[in-house]
Amino acid sequence: GQNIDQPTEMTATEGAIVQINCTYQTSGFNGLFWYQQHAGEAPTFLSYNVLDGLEEKGRFSSFLSRSKGYSYLLLKELQMKDSASYLCAVMDSNYQLIWGAGTKLIIKP
């Protein structure tokens, strides 16, 4: 079966760095997405990786290793507004998105 694993919850301190991991087993691979979802709101797109390596976008970076079935989202200089759930999703061979359950990130002052 297809499976996306990510930690249920993480806690970090304002101003620090946090890494949210995502491992996947899917039928084929056509890219990996990260979305941010604040409580009660719609998910919003953060990043897309299809090749191995690190993609940096401001305070957020996303890394992919296709051979290991692994990705992480790195958030630097954490701010209170970064408190949200972070969703990992993989596009399979049929171009369908398989979603992880999300990681709830709690930022403490």
Add this chain to the structure above:
Amino acid sequence: DVKVTQSSRYLVKRTGEKVFLECVQDMDHENMFWYRQDPGLGLRLIYFSYDVKMKEKGDIPEGYSVSREKKERFSLILESASTNQTSMYLCASSFGELPYNEQFFGPGTRLTVL
């Protein structure tokens, strides 16, 4: 900015009622999707559409149907609501040309079936 709107943020219905959830996008996107989101589970695809009057079943279509009569509008229908359909329903849309285009989501409808 792309905007995806959903007809209701909160909805309470009785078991057996027919329920309509409406979704409208204003960016001429070809693709539209309906998901449900439940605690501890990833988003699960109910139905999607790549074109007007076209629909494809997702992972959990049972108990649902959809309608896409116009490009901007995608409706989700619960023919006879049941308590296990209590959930958050999210609509999304994306451009059709590239399969890896990001999906834009609506704010969601929290449906409670009593």
